[in-house]
Amino acid sequence: MKHQQRVDFSKVSIDGGFWKAKQDMVAGTSLMAVYARFAETGRFEALKLNGVEGQPDTPHIFWDSDTAKWIESAAYVLQKRPNPELERLVDSLVDDMVESQMPDGYFQSHFQTVEPENRWTRRQDHELYCAGHLMEAAVAYYEATGKDAFLKMVCRMADHIERVFVREGSAKFHSPGHEEIELALVRLYHCTGERRYLELAEYFVNVRGTAKDHDSSYAWCNPRYYQAHLPVREQTTAEGHAVRAVYLYNAMARLALETGDERLCSAAKKIFNNIADRRMYITGGIGSSSVGEAFTVDYHLPNLTAYAESCAALGLALFAQQMAQIDEDARYADVAERAMYNGFLSSISLDGKAFFYENPLEIDPMLHHKDVSVDENKERFPIMQRKEVFECSCCPPNITRFIASIGNFLYTHERGMVYVHQYMESSARFETEAGPVSLVQRTAYPYDGAVAIDVQGVRELALRIPGWCGEWSAMVDGNAVQPQCRRGYALLALDGGSHTVELTLAMPVCLVAANPKVQQDAGRVAVMRGPLVYCLEGVDNGAYLRDIRVDRAADWSIGWENGLGVQALSCTGWRRRLDPAAPLYAPLQDDLEPASLKWIPYFAFANRGETEMIVWVQVR
Amino acid sequence: MKHQQRVDFSKVSIDGGFWKAKQDMVAGTSLMAVYARFAETGRFEALKLNGVEGQPDTPHIFWDSDTAKWIESAAYVLQKRPNPELERLVDSLVDDMVESQMPDGYFQSHFQTVEPENRWTRRQDHELYCAGHLMEAAVAYYEATGKDAFLKMVCRMADHIERVFVREGSAKFHSPGHEEIELALVRLYHCTGERRYLELAEYFVNVRGTAKDHDSSYAWCNPRYYQAHLPVREQTTAEGHAVRAVYLYNAMARLALETGDERLCSAAKKIFNNIADRRMYITGGIGSSSVGEAFTVDYHLPNLTAYAESCAALGLALFAQQMAQIDEDARYADVAERAMYNGFLSSISLDGKAFFYENPLEIDPMLHHKDVSVDENKERFPIMQRKEVFECSCCPPNITRFIASIGNFLYTHERGMVYVHQYMESSARFETEAGPVSLVQRTAYPYDGAVAIDVQGVRELALRIPGWCGEWSAMVDGNAVQPQCRRGYALLALDGGSHTVELTLAMPVCLVAANPKVQQDAGRVAVMRGPLVYCLEGVDNGAYLRDIRVDRAADWSIGWENGLGVQALSCTGWRRRLDPAAPLYAPLQDDLEPASLKWIPYFAFANRGETEMIVWVQVR
Numbered sequence A, B: 001m002k003h004q005q006r007v008d009f010s011k012v013s014i015d016g017g018f019w020k021a022k023q024d025m026v027a028g029t030s031l032m033a034v035y036a037r038f039a040e041t042g043r044f045e046a047l048k049l050n051g052v053e054g055q056p057d058t059p060h061i062f063w064d065s066d067t068a069k070w071i072e073s074a075a076y077v078l079q080k081r082p083n084p085e086l087e088r089l090v091d092s093l094v095d096d097m098v099e100s101q102m103p104d105g106y107f108q109s110h111f112q113t114v115e116p117e118n119r120w121t122r123r124q125d126h127e128l129y130c131a132g133h134l135m136e137a138a139v140a141y142y143e144a145t146g147k148d149a150f151l152k153m154v155c156r157m158a159d160h161i162e163r164v165f166v167r168e169g170s171a172k173f174h175s176p177g178h179e180e181i182e183l184a185l186v187r188l189y190h191c192t193g194e195r196r197y198l199e200l201a202e203y204f205v206n207v208r209g210t211a212k213d214h215d216s217s218y219a220w221c222n223p224r225y226y227q228a229h230l231p232v233r234e235q236t237t238a239e240g241h242a243v244r245a246v247y248l249y250n251a252m253a254r255l256a257l258e259t260g261d262e263r264l265c266s267a268a269k270k271i272f273n274n275i276a277d278r279r280m281y282i283t284g285g286i287g288s289s290s291v292g293e294a295f296t297v298d299y300h301l302p303n304l305t306a307y308a309e310s311c312a313a314l315g316l317a318l319f320a321q322q323m324a325q326i327d328e329d330a331r332y333a334d335v336a337e338r339a340m341y342n343g344f345l346s347s348i349s350l351d352g353k354a355f356f357y358e359n360p361l362e363i364d365p366m367l368h369h370k371d372v373s374v375d376e377n378k379e380r381f382p383i384m385q386r387k388e389v390f391e392c393s394c395c396p397p398n399i400t401r402f403i404a405s406i407g408n409f410l411y412t413h414e415r416g417m418v419y420v421h422q423y424m425e426s427s428a429r430f431e432t433e434a435g436p437v438s439l440v441q442r443t444a445y446p447y448d449g450a451v452a453i454d455v456q457g458v459r460e461l462a463l464r465i466p467g468w469c470g471e472w473s474a475m476v477d478g479n480a481v482q483p484q485c486r487r488g489y490a491l492l493a494l495d496g497g498s499h500t501v502e503l504t505l506a507m508p509v510c511l512v513a514a515n516p517k518v519q520q521d522a523g524r525v526a527v528m529r530g531p532l533v534y535c536l537e538g539v540d541n542g543a544y545l546r547d548i549r550v551d552r553a554a555d556w557s558i559g560w561e562n563g564l565g566v567q568a569l570s571c572t573g574w575r576r577r578l579d580p581a582a583p584l585y586a587p588l589q590d591d592l593e594p595a596s597l598k599w600i601p602y603f604a605f606a607n608r609g610e611t612e613m614i615v616w617v618q619v620r
């Protein structure tokens, strides 16, 4: 087991390029757009323990988690961009929460407002989940501003939770119905130095799925849904609600790092492999079924009905990055990258105002608009256009906090070896065991595979060679080098001085086939260039996209799509003549005609109105 | 509009070949198998107006229709094969019903037993539907045996219904929630000569979808579900619950024939075209969605989740045959044939004991057995093995009555022109306007395209050239003739004497493509030979059938599959190497390897245990 140190995004400045634009969008648009929606719906008022007039069940059980993720997002933005007005907004929310916290440390707006007598009685009701998000937000806000009121408040909560769940055992269940607090407690431990919080995280992870845990009742679901079907060290496959699942797996990997628990590490590895080898869309989306928002069975990856929740994709990226710290293997960063640029990034509109909860790999508007025969029992397809607000609004503030802290994904280090996992325009300075280092990346990634890195103080550098990359070269100070590769990382020995390392990753258009066991994709390919998955949209390519064929030997051209601000690909392909008089069934004919195809990055789909979309296209 | 006369199956003897075996199976096995299941479940006891102990809601609202269809099946068997024991069973059921009938003519075991106060108050509760099936059964039993107790009973029912719905208007609704009685009343009219019954049928058809009809409430469905969204003459597309729909359309066509109503004929034609051109599986299955067991939108024909209820397929065949009487066009018999040999015939096991309700075009056992995350909210796929009994058991007795009366599909005639719609080993004698005729068919159809017909008394013969047939020839008494074709029928002028007409329909294996608008079938073909659709099963072809490719220029061989008693096809195709170490996604490779493929007729699928199955296969 490895013990790589993470490099916090606070040490990394995304100062240009692709992700700088996304961070600007979050800071300039998304953050306040989400704030406005949450204010409108009463989420912030709820912290004062007033319900919403006319809505008897408010505050909803998960509202505090939305607020927490928004504060966490704000904290990450504040970390990089001082903004007194934004800080005031957060302070006001914190004041309300501190005010509302009970003397015993409990805080949960739903239970305090609606049913105080039912605290800690229903596993499915998100109390620990909300507490976890509040802890993460408080740590983030403390780290961004040095203000500790919120941090102290969540420490009192954590103390209360420890008392109720461990010391007194008075709660009616033993581990959360929705994981989140496990990881949050580790962060709280690191921020405060209070080892009890780490131990409480371990308690929640260790009790899950044990005989003791089974006593609890979770009304409408089976234990697989919330990963309590087995003790965590015996779990080998990704099961149940995908967001719950990856939050748990992430915590398992994190605890393995903290405690050196090899069995936990090994279980996390098996589960990761199950996801990456059998249960993940090419976009990095996971949880293929809307039924339970869940993992299903190996290789079952339907495209039209793909659930692939935004939170699950970003959770997978976080889990993968955590795995990279305990197991040296570039495939973790590969998976993080896959999710980051595709199934996660698709969740936010190009203008930053609207969000997807689900991220399908194919859209057929005809099916969405069908006039169903039986009311209220419509066949279910994901929505086709992003929305500004959802009743269940887990995704938007999760998306903003993820983008604002994307710098977390770039580096780790161990005994002076600096790992470069992701390539983005950025500059970073941090301490390693071998002293301070600085790395400045200059690149047009993900649209270009050339990355120049000015390094200082680095003695050993491990550069990820992405799994998608078949051909690459490296130079140091203009001289070609032939570094050895180990588990996907090219290893460069440097002298600790100032050098420029240039990595060139060939980035041709690549037709990617799925394993033959993925039945939905048989006979079809996805188009990728670098880390980006591309798709066809009806607005560019007409109707009936499933009938289009791409040529395995096509000539491709690349160009900016100005309206979208993305790079598009063009090639010629084929489609059958669409004869209006064609019968429903007829003897097979040779009726293919050439067609010009335009592909846009998957993350940019659904930004031009309702239209067909497809990722997996027939190949000829 | 044409006015062709139908030739009742009582005039046609299926005395050998493919369908004789099926009729033997129904008479020898299926009929009594269904009887036993119905007896076990209390359906027959219910006629005495006793519920089933411990089942408060019994008799169920549709049980009488099951019983009726079983009696109708028995009557058709008795028509051809005297069987005193079977007749006694029917008589006993009839006695019970006559005994239970109320003085005012009402009979319905559910309402009389469970909630007599609610008679004729709830449109959705199948009272008129059950009444219709009882009428059809009574007519059939009278025609088979001459016994009229049942017939008289249903006439009293019909009189009662006319009183309640038309003369008094005391029913709480105006037309049935599930069509069936319309067609039954026309049969009752023909059997009794009572024109009032025809008029009552017209009433129910004409009131449907009018403003008056909308007053009624049908609790959980929208009017499209039961075809009441528009007056029937304004309907142009097939909508809603597919069985309800085709029963109505059949009645519309029948009434057009009876009354010469051109608008009704024209509406029926438009709807038929909508089905045949846009909403029908290649098997003749219809109603692609389990949601409402309903038609959805044009070209939406998913294979794995195809509902394609058995009753809908046979109902489509009946509708098509009815259309053939009012519109000279071989495509009606083509569609009847398509359903008859494929999407209908698949509904009964090869041993005659078990039945499918749904007839999917693809099966993936992995998906059926998946361990879902959320209880009681599993994703829905059709069952994979036929069952002996269903809670809702509309299909089994419908299947038996259809097979027992298959002779109805062979002939019609108009002004001495005899139309041969279907080819099967058989002999027939009937009157035409030009005198008595006899036709004896000798053929191994559907496995062989050679049909010899010994005709006597026929002056004009119209032989259907099936839509699937690209090449054919005809001889009269050994001499080649070149008949003209009109709307799919080859027309032969004969002299009324005894002749042997030989028709040879070339029957090569044919790869059939779906219209490009059928997205599920893009890049795929179905294999047909003659009227039979073929499929691949996992038991013959291994796993991951969706990845198999068939060659457009493959060599085919034909042979008997002894275990199944069907003709199978063999060819070579390709599939990708199934490398156990293959990653989930990888650059497209040229890794096809040859594979021997064995195809069985679609109707024979799922007779060898749970296994994968596929109709639409990739083509190379």
Ligand SMILES: [Zn+2]
Residues within 6 Å of the ligand: A309, A310, A311, A312, A357, A393, A394, A395, A396, A398
């Ligand atoms: Zn979410």
Ligand SMILES: [Zn+2]
Residues within 6 Å of the ligand: B309, B310, B311, B312, B357, B393, B394, B395, B396, B398
């Ligand atoms: Zn049925």
